[in-house]
Amino acid sequence: MAYELTVEDLRDLATGAAVLGTGGGGDPLVGRLLVQQALATGHRVRVLEVDELDDDAVVVASAMMGAPTVVLEKLPRGDEGVRALRGLEEQLGRRADAVIPMECGGLNSMVPLLVAALTGLPVVDGDGMGRAFPELQMETFGVYGVSASPLAMADEHGHLAVVDTGTDNAATEWFARGLTIRMGGASYIAEYPMSGADVKRTAIAGTLRLGMLIGRTLREAATGHADPFDALTRALRATPYQHGRVLFRGKVADVERRITDGFTAGRAVLADVEGGADMEVVFRNENVLATVAGEVVAIVPDLICLLDSETGMPVTTDAVRYGMRVTAYGISTPAIMRTPEALAVFGPRCFGLDHDWVPLEQLAPV
């Protein structure tokens, strides 16, 4: 059933989206403040379930593109996402009936809510990544045949660009990335125009609700002095993600971080607090591989979250520092993200890893 988001929902969603960001995706803070401001000035964010969509509705994915750290210095004006949407509508010759998040992890959990608030369009509860991923073509929309093109992009100066690469979504990413760099490292996009029927077929449903659930669970665990990880595992059981578990409890012993081709790449070493073998977490914006003594413990597209061992609050790739006590927490992905077609687009080898994917729940706990 359709419902409206409250300010409390936004707070929980910000926490949950940071968990789903798996180290990347950026801090939802700036986005949350903009949506809160919109709510405070009388705007509303109405959420539609995927199955409430008309099959012939026009749905457009909405997101920020670029380096989330840039957003902290180059603050958005606020209407960039709306202007990208309007630019895409112009290109399509049709108005959108709803927006859908491109990515439920990190800052991009908030960007489509702002567009929904400012335009009055409903936002669909679902997305194309089911977590955070670094590139535009890494979306279930594209995996199952929706074209990222045409894509419209706006910046804070009122500039607009449209990219149309037919069915080649990697080319959309390539050109859009180039434009984003020239827009100062962050831009706002409207992409993957599709029908309601396409959304039902290709979206990961319910990820907005999932984000809020994760956030609420961690908040309530903190209030009730409960173990946040146990609470999280219990909460996830009733979602399409199903399996969540602690992979490792450690103390950050080493961090290697470098900016390569516009990505934050590197690895963190967690020392076992009980004196066992170390865990190594490899990241490429997001955490993509966790190993202990060379054995794979969790691997992309399954989620590898580094959470504060005390509070369960997420720690990003950028923020992870020597000495922090963090718990590596794994979350399995829903079936739609685990098909051969999906793994060809965002499986381990798409991140340069020389491993095949093995489902989290089949990997031995440490």
Add this chain to the structure above:
Amino acid sequence: MAYELTVEDLRDLATGAAVLGTGGGGDPLVGRLLVQQALATGHRVRVLEVDELDDDAVVVASAMMGAPTVVLEKLPRGDEGVRALRGLEEQLGRRADAVIPMECGGLNSMVPLLVAALTGLPVVDGDGMGRAFPELQMETFGVYGVSASPLAMADEHGHLAVVDTGTDNAATEWFARGLTIRMGGASYIAEYPMSGADVKRTAIAGTLRLGMLIGRTLREAATGHADPFDALTRALRATPYQHGRVLFRGKVADVERRITDGFTAGRAVLADVEGGADMEVVFRNENVLATVAGEVVAIVPDLICLLDSETGMPVTTDAVRYGMRVTAYGISTPAIMRTPEALAVFGPRCFGLDHDWVPLEQLAPV
């Protein structure tokens, strides 16, 4: 009066356009061959004088963007310019009535002719640069108030991009350059959509005819064993460019050439064959400054052409080599390129030169 171009016209134009390229703009060869092929297969290129345009005609500037040397390796498919035009028409919601060259110097003298041949649209005899310049905003169209935006861009893979930066033509250049780099270094664009009345007000008229005149003059001088420079000076007198003269006869004693920010920058030193002081020619893709013993002899936007001392054939910035006997030949620019507004967009300081512009005809001959 409107007329049709012949294969002979194309040959002369290729030579003349290389002269007007002032060292840059690229070799018209590939473009000429494509237009010749179009003529051979029954297409026609109809030329309209600027004053024959209806005031409310829709006119679109057509060009290749990027490094002309790339075109020699990454050959165009041939229809890129047409697809850029169609993409822009889609954006405008109107069909074009004519195309106009963006730049009459170098390879871009040919690109709009190919678009005209393939679409059946007339090409307007005029352009926005009156020579070759390295950047999109360096056009009289923009100097006198026409927006470069929306600009449409196509590559040989069928990809299309549209850039709309409102009235900020430097931003159009910035984003279009980024896209061109990601298209492999060369793209085909349709830009500066304008009315026939805009063309009459802002274009440099007659530059296609001028290119053909220069080419024919050099060809006839070669055939008749006449001095090509005297012939050129006589021929230019009856054109809006008026003044042309030999600046220096020399032998290339030194060339410094480096690729900086996507431009070929550097200088050539010409030793005086009669033992006087050397000439230094500074280039930034195009030749932009000629000095002798520190005294300015010619400066952008006036044309500084290095021509083979024997034949008068143009020598490009890329091709100039130690030991070549070249004649530096200066050509003054028409009044529309010499206003304060024009000099603010393509005067000496826009090329990083610490000189004010002085008209060629006011500078003392060496």
